[in-house]
Every structure is written in structure tokens, then in C-alpha cells.
Amino acid sequence: DAGITQSPRYKITETGRQVTLMCHQTWSHSYMFWYRQDLGHGLRLIYYSAAADITDKGEVPDGYVVSRSKTENFPLTLESATRSQTSVYFCASSNWTHQPQHFGDGTRLSIL
Amino acid sequence: SQQGEEDPQALSIQEGENATMNCSYKTSINNLQWYRQNSGRGLVHLILIRSNEREKHSGRLRVTLDTSKKSSSLLITASRAADTASYFCAIYKGGGSQGNLIFGKGTKLSVKP
Numbered sequence: 001d002a003g004i005t006q007s008p009r010y011k012i013t014e015t016g017r018q019v020t021l022m023c024h025q026t027w028s029h030s031y032m033f034w035y036r037q038d039l040g041h042g043l044r045l046i047y048y049s050a051a052a053d054i055t056d057k058g059e060v061p062d063g064y065v066v067s068r069s070k071t072e073n074f075p076l077t078l079e080s081a082t083r084s085q086t087s088v089y090f091c092a093s094s095n096w097t098h099q100p101q102h103f104g105d106g107t108r109l110s111i112l
Numbered sequence: 113s114q115q116g117e118e119d120p121q122a123l124s125i126q127e128g129e130n131a132t133m134n135c136s137y138k139t140s141i142n143n144l145q146w147y148r149q150n151s152g153r154g155l156v157h158l159i160l161i162r163s164n165e166r167e168k169h170s171g172r173l174r175v176t177l178d179t180s181k182k183s184s185s186l187l188i189t190a191s192r193a194a195d196t197a198s199y200f201c202a203i204y205k206g207g208g209s210q211g212n213l214i215f216g217k218g219t220k221l222s223v224k225p
Contacts, residue, residue, distance in 0.1 A: 004154075033212075042200070042217035043155075058212065090154055097212055098142055098204045103154030 003027075006091050006104035013081055014112050021076045021107045023091030031094045032074040033101065034058075034066065036087040043090065048097075049074055081111045116144070116184075116201040116216035124222040131188040133219040135201030136181075142206035144177060145213065146186050149198045158186075158199075191223045 004025040013019050025032065034046040035058075045058030047066040055066050063085060065077045074093075078085055088108050092101040116135040125131055135144065143162045147155040159175045161168045161184065168175045174187040188195055198220045202213040 035215075040217070043215040045212055048212060092155075098206070100145060100157035100160055101155075101213065103156070105152075105154045 004091060004093055004102055004104045006089075006107050008107060009105065010108050012110045012112065015081055015083060017081050019078045019081055019109070021078075021089055021091075021109070023074045023076070023104060025072055025074075025091075025093040025102070027093060027102070028071055029093035029095050029102070030071070031097055032068065033092040033094075034064070034074070034076045035090045035092065036060065036085075037090060037106070038087050046076065046089075050097075078109075083111050085109065086111045116203050116214065118199070118201055118216045118219040120219060121217070122220045122222070124224065125191055127191060127193055127223055127225050129191055129223075131191050131195070131221055131223070133186045133199050133221070135184045135186070135216060137184075137201075137203050138182060139203070139205055141179070141203045143204045144184050145202045145204070146173075146175060146184075147200045147202060147215075149200065149218070151197070155200060188221075191221075193223050193225045195221060196223045197221060 007022045033048045035043045044060050049055045049068040052071050068074050088106045090106045091104045094101045116137045119134045145160045146158040149155045161177045172189045177184045198218040200218045202215045
């Protein structure tokens with residue numbers, strides 16, 4: 001089925017560990033985005049990608065790394081997780097930045 | 113802040129009533145979008161309204177845009193319990209590929225049967 005899928009849906013890890021969140025879309029959309037959603041802050045953009053091998057920082061990129069070797073995949077890595085990175089993470093895709101975005105169902109990440 | 117600000121933060125109504133949510137912003141925009149988020153799910157796009165448009169409809173949804181007041185409203189008519197969700201506005205300022213959507217903090221709508 002066409003869509004955007006995130007994995008895992010839930011993850012618990014410890015501070016200092018590396019964790020990678022996966023995002024896969026089947027629409028061949030050019031743009032992909034990573035957001036975090038926290039109470040009181042709404043959605044904040046972490047990183048985005050305009051195409052394979054093209055990525056750029058969003059509003060809150062510190063502590064995160066992204067890559068995009070294939071159009072359909074856009075993994076987000078926390079290289080050394082901190083408690084402040086406990087959040088719900090959403091991946092989204094669109095054909096262009098001004099067009100509607102399609103969201104995955106999120107990864108709820110808890111860092112102990 | 114450049115993001116849209118939704119008002120009210122929370123809204124509770126009875127089934128069958130209309131629900132109105134407002135979004136205010138501070139910059140000029142290229143378009144404004146409304147999204148819905150059900151509990152535990154991702155955001156779902158509802159309507160996009162361009163800066164040169166004043167009103168758009170989609171089913172029971174009506175969106176208005178007043179660029180002179182830098183505000184937009186989302187009206188849900190004849191609400192249903194299934195409309196219970198958080199609603200977000202997002203503004204796109206423009207600037208080609210460098211511009212991104214900026215989301216507000218949302219209005220939490222509760223529709224009681």
C-alpha cells in the first residue's frame with residue numbers, strides 16, 4: 001500500500017545510546033521532513049531533504065543526524081541520546097515544500 | 113514567533129454544533145494549511161488556502177483567510193464525535209525550496225455525543 005511508514009512505533013533507550021528512527025515513503029515524493037512534537041511546542045522541524053543526498057537543517061537540528069541515500073528512505077539518528085530528546089517524532093513527505101505534507105504515525109521515543 | 117497561533121487552545125462542543133478555530137500569524141504568507149491529528153496518529157492534511165484566496169470549502173469544512181488581519185479560521189459544521197482531534201494551522205511563507213511549513217501549537221477539539 002502506498003504511504004509513509006515509520007519504525008519503530010515505540011522505543012525506550014538510555015542516555016548516551018545511539019538510536020535510529022526509520023522512515024519510508026512509497027510516493028516518490030522529493031521532499032521529506034523530520035519533526036518532533038512536544039507539549040507546549042507543537043511541531044518543530046528537525047531536518048528536511050529536498051532529494052536524495054540533499055539535506056538541510058530545520059529549527060532544532062542539534063543532536064540529530066540524517067541521511068538520504070535513496071529517495072524513499074530518510075532515517076534520523078540520535079548519535080548520543082539525551083533525556084531532552086524524549087519526544088514523539090514524525091516523518092512527512094511532499095512533492096514540494098509548499099504543498100500538503102503526508103505524515104507517518106510517529107515514533108514515541110523515551111530516553112531514560 | 114513566526115508560527116501560526118491557534119485560538120482557542122481547547123474547545124468542547126456537543127455533537128451537531130459548529131466548531132470554529134482561529135489561526136493568527138505575523139508574516140506575509142504564500143499559503144496556509146490546516147491539518148487534523150487524531151490521538152496517537154500523524155497529522156492529516158485538510159485544506160490548503162492560497163494567499164490570493166478568501167474562502168475554501170471541503171465537505172463540512174470551511175476555511176477563510178484574511179491576509180489584511182493575518183488570520184484564518186476553520187469552521188466545522190454539524191460536528192460529529194469522530195471530529196474529536198487536534199487541529200493545526202501551518203503557514204508557508206514562500207521562498208522556493210528554502211521555505212518550510214511552520215506549524216502552530218494546535219486547538220484540541222472535543223465533540224461530545
